[in-house]
Amino acid sequence: MQSGPEGSQAWNGDPIDEAEALRRLQLSDDPSAQYYAAWWLGRSRTQHPQAVPLLRNALQQRRARQLGDEVEENAVARNAARALGKLGAIANPAIPDLLATLNDDDHGLREAAARSLGQLKAEAAVPLLLARLASGPDVAGAREEGTPRMKEPCDALLEALGDIGIGNDAVLTTLKSFLHHERPVVRSSACRALLQLTDDPQWGEAMVELLQHDQLQVRRAALMDLGATGWRPALTAISNTLAENSLKLIALRGIAETAVDKAVDDAVDDAVLDAMDALL
């Protein structure tokens, strides 16, 4: 799951405009200004012709975390990767860079690249994603010693497969191999992708079950995953989940907008909007 709904506001940046963001992104001796600029460009979904070339450059920047850093390792590159995923078709020229980034040593950077490739529906990423997952839940999904994370960012890799939308046998077999991973969050990601690729309700039902999980973190992940699929039968279960209303609203937005995409006009059935109104 990506940062929470309040995350963007928690980052206390000053208000800037597009030109300023593009200028700051080039300040290679001020990574913290670049970090903010990359985030800003993604969030505002800029369509400026300079944005993608500059973000591609920023994606190549590497900087180990140093004492006194307020930001994460390779922070500029990670935010550049995240921003590229939000820009839509204009970012397609950056797909080869993101594909290369999928093999970077930095776990967090691989995760950001995977998510963005999913958002860009980059079909070329499928073989690479499958390769990183090929060792299965016991290797790729095993805990990396000395850290809380897995060897691979499995949830992001699985979700990218679902977002890209190619449901061939190799993809489905890989996804199913993670259905029994020890981490419920990973199981939820696998179900999400399977539901997106097959429309088989059993995967939606499995995520609805995770909405009842003991841990808040798991319930949050299942909410986000159901929202990404837009699975309408989950409506009531989402409303009743013990989690923040902000997250339930994001999940319901996913359901409402999937319905809009399927409808001829922008009409959604009122029940989804009524459920959202009740959570404000």
Add this chain to the structure above:
Amino acid sequence: MTLPTPIAALIEAVDRADTADGLLEATEALAATGHPAGARCLLEILGFNNPGAAVAAVDGLIAIGEPVVDTILDNLDGYNYGARAWSVRALAGIADRRGLPVLERALAADIGPSVRRAAACGLGNLQLTDPNHAEAERERCRQGLIQATDDGEWIVRYAVAVGLERRLRETSCNPMQRQQGENALRKLLSEGEDVKVVRSRARLALQRLSNG
């Protein structure tokens, strides 16, 4: 003040709780009474950084309703940021006119999207019936909501559409005010609005308003 015995026992249970779940359960029990004597304790819970318990405490404050408004307002400035956000939600839920200035400020300037969202909803919900002030207060609600159609967060704009629908449905709303409010809703329905669900909600609001 001597507290009624059952309330005192419930407050003691809150004080004694030593786990997050324990605090949640004790808060829910106290909140369910809706008794004004529990208000002080519920307000303290808002500052504990336990979101589950805070949700229950807000529900409890809303259940107490009007008698707790002054206490919330008196303590606002002393709260930490998180507690202030929760108290804005309580004021929005109680819908008492004394909450208006706080909700106006929160919608215009709070840094937390969930606080602005609750404030927008509150400006749509406030029960404004004081014959000397109601008209001016309703106008302040409408203007606050109209201004917030520019908010950067989609969920705040969504809540603005909901709030405006409620305010424009009021029979006291004159044709000019209604026109101005509907124009704001149309803005949330236009090309400039890039979030589909906000457009859907604005469309629904306009449909309902034109159906009477």
